[in-house]
Amino acid sequence: MARNKIALIGSGMIGGTLAHLIGLKELGDVVLFDIAEGTPQGKALDIAQSSPVEGFDAKLKGVNEYAGIEGADVCIVTAGVPRKPGMSRDDLLGINLRVMEQVGAGIKKYAPNAFVICITNPLDAMVWALQKFSGLAPEKVVGMAGVLDSARFRLFLAEEFGVSVEDVSAMTLGGHGDDMVPLIRYSTVAGIPLPDLVKMGWTTQEKLDAIVERTRKGGGEIVGLLKTGSAYYAPAASAVAMAESYLKDKKRVLPCAAHLSGQYGLNDTYVGVPVVIGAGGVEKIVEIAFNKDEQAMFEKSVQAVSGLTDACLKIVPALA
Ligand code: APR
Helix, strand or coil: CCCCEEEEECCCHHHHHHHHHHHHCCCCEEEEECCCCCHHHHHHHHHHHHHHHHCCCCCEEEECCHHHHCCCCEEEECCCCCCCCCCCHHHHHHHHHHHHHHHHHHHHHHCCCCEEEECCCCHHHHHHHHHHHHCCCHHHEEECCHHHHHHHHHHHHHHHHCCCHHHEECCEEECCCCCCEECCCCCEECCEEHHHHHHCCCCCHHHHHHHHHHHHCHHHHHHHHHCCCCCCHHHHHHHHHHHHHHHCCCCEEEEEEEEEECHHHCEEEEEEEEEEEECCEEEEECCCCCCHHHHHHHHHHHHHHHHHHHHHHHHCHHHC
């Protein structure tokens, strides 16, 4: 059987890390695409040269033409510009929206059967626009945020409890921003929900509140440390987990920015919710029953996302 083909649209820090991880995991052949000449070619060659040492078989190729992504089974999109000093969120949104327009057209023409994972920020608005620009079925276009936000939450919890990250399960929903919704009630250590662990005296509510706050600001903490860029190892690992679930039909339950058509009382909205990812793409959207506080937090987060999609509509009214 021929190997899967995975196209990485954007070959910057996350794109390069994605290519490396996909090679190490032997998930398929990789095409790196970028508008910068030489960058995708250089990264592809460098990673390919690590394959004899690591012992993986994968073809890696760098391209500057969309024709190179033809027939891709998965496309992971990181193309865009990061927010620079002096640039407002709206400036960033306007620039990356135009990038999504180009990327969507490229995918529509050359990889209309792909499963598409968007990482470009502002995430929930960009994946919403990308689905429309590409014309792909909504269940084949998702955004990566929840897996990353939940991984951060899990790490901080594992450190607090002094246990393996493997035994911590956590769920972060809503939009990918400061208003995201880390769900304490549905997060567990070896199946024991966090509120029970507070009752057992293993931690305090104050410590959990601090962890939630750190999770919400997880991306900013890394930017503050790196100074010249944003996170890329954990974002790449998170998107690879989603791609793997699709390619291997694992049907993992992962929090992803997914297209809602009635679920959670929302329509034509992309926002982070738990979904089952299998060979059909997003095969099921899991509707959690929120309590009053969770519902209020989710609504606030959805409002922030709506603000971003409204701004997109002002720039490109045809997205309506
Ligand atoms: N088409 C294709 N690639 C593009 C385009 C475009 N129109 N515009 C920019 N790019 C490329 C850049 O040349 C660069 O190589 O996108 C790449 C982005 O890489 P980085 O700047 O290194 O950004 P990265 O850290 O990989 O993050 C990418 O993910 O988490 C989000 O906020 C982050 O939106 C950002 C994205």
